[in-house]
Amino acid sequence: MPVKESTLRQPSFVQRLNPAPGQALSPTSSTRYYSGQPAMRIVIDTDPAMGSLGGDPEDSFAIILALNSPELRVDGITVVQGNVPAEHGYANTLYLLSLIGRGDVPVHRGVCEPLNSARSDQRAWLAQRGSLPRIAPDAEPAHGDPHAVDFLIQTILDNPNEITLVAIGPLSNIAMAIQREPTIITKVAGIVAMGGNATVPGNITPLAEFNFWADPEAASVVFESGARITMVGLDVCEQTHLQEDSIRALQVSPHQLAKFVGDAVAPFIDLRRTLLDSPDLHLYDSLAVAAAFRPELLETKPAFVAIETEGRRTQGATVAYLDPITRLWETSEPNTDVALAVDTDAFERLFKERVIDALLADSHRTPE
Ligand SMILES: [Ca+2]
Numbered sequence: 001m002p003v004k005e006s007t008l009r010q011p012s013f014v015q016r017l018n019p020a021p022g023q024a025l026s027p028t029s030s031t032r033y034y035s036g037q038p039a040m041r042i043v044i045d046t047d048p049a050m051g052s053l054g055g056d057p058e059d060s061f062a063i064i065l066a067l068n069s070p071e072l073r074v075d076g077i078t079v080v081q082g083n084v085p086a087e088h089g090y091a092n093t094l095y096l097l098s099l100i101g102r103g104d105v106p107v108h109r110g111v112c113e114p115l116n117s118a119r120s121d122q123r124a125w126l127a128q129r130g131s132l133p134r135i136a137p138d139a140e141p142a143h144g145d146p147h148a149v150d151f152l153i154q155t156i157l158d159n160p161n162e163i164t165l166v167a168i169g170p171l172s173n174i175a176m177a178i179q180r181e182p183t184i185i186t187k188v189a190g191i192v193a194m195g196g197n198a199t200v201p202g203n204i205t206p207l208a209e210f211n212f213w214a215d216p217e218a219a220s221v222v223f224e225s226g227a228r229i230t231m232v233g234l235d236v237c238e239q240t241h242l243q244e245d246s247i248r249a250l251q252v253s254p255h256q257l258a259k260f261v262g263d264a265v266a267p268f269i270d271l272r273r274t275l276l277d278s279p280d281l282h283l284y285d286s287l288a289v290a291a292a293f294r295p296e297l298l299e300t301k302p303a304f305v306a307i308e309t310e311g312r313r314t315q316g317a318t319v320a321y322l323d324p325i326t327r328l329w330e331t332s333e334p335n336t337d338v339a340l341a342v343d344t345d346a347f348e349r350l351f352k353e354r355v356i357d358a359l360l361a362d363s364h365r366t367p368e
Pocket residue numbers: 046047048058059082083168169170285
């Protein structure tokens with residue numbers, strides 16, 4: 001039975017579009033894509049740095065996009081080491097959810113270091129990122145709160161073929177879950193992973209993309225697990241853009257949420273201007289979220305994909321056997337749908353409407 005609008009507590013914009021179970025969707029311009037089909041259930045595995053100045057803010061945009069998309073139901077968010085230490089990513093996630101009025105979404109802290117704890121480059125990275133100035137308050141899990149790996153295993157086992165994992169950080173949590181309970185591979189509906197680079201250079205080393213570099217053993221475990229993976233890598237993510245103007249507009253907003261987003265992102269833009277030709281952001285994690293419910297945004301090609309774990313200068317490199325001739329020497333069957341092209345205009349319109357415009361339109365609201 002439909003719930004009467006007047007009986008509901010006035011929701012935040014995110015609640016309005018992605019309601020808690022039992023609540024009704026209100027018609028807004030952003031729901032015009034909603035097909036009326038049952039919402040796709042996802043768990044987001046993520047390493048959000050928004051809240052740590054100078055960190056990549058993109059995971060948090062992806063979370064906002066997911067919670068603002070009526071096609072999705074977010075069953076939980078699991079936090080992993082990566083852009084920042086897991087302790088900071090966890091606090092950043094909780095703060096973001098509090099600002100958008102979605103404190104009801106379960107958040108679980110997970111793995112705090114790469115599976116191979118001897119990886120010195122990655123540990124040095126985490127130590128350096130842990131010293132970034134913070135504008136989100138610290139937070140600790142409550143006593144007895146399940147570890148992210150336990151939450152992933154239980155949620156997948158309890159809901160066979162229902163849960164799609166949208167992995168937008170290093171794959172440490174998911175790899176550990178697979179190692180501990182391998183049967184989850186047969187019970188997960190799918191894995192959409194932001195990571196890797198099949199045909200383009202890396203972005204943390206000349207050969208490696210950051211998420212796979214940050215935990216090469218974990219990425220290797222997941223790709224060798226037998227799970228079918230959709231790989232949303234640099235090949236497509238670097239074709240997307242978020243203009244600097246959009247961030248500056250958020251920064252001058254008087255609203256706490258928009259201003260937090262603008263202030264948190266500005267140092268990252270400044271960093272990019274120093275290191276690169278353009279300060280504009282690429283929308284890596286948001287593209288993976290969008291691809292989960294709108295796969296037609298991407299053109300994919302099946303391939304066998306492996307992750308390099310041995311080389312000193314090639315650690316974390318994606319080895320994608322796309323061309324049949326390369327498979328003469330590699331007889332493994334394709335395990336991955338590799339995204340090689342993206343409808344950039346359609347995706348950027350979706351992102352602008354559901355993230356940037358929604359944040360600005362909500363600027364008159366008082367945060368909860
Ligand atoms: Ca990420």
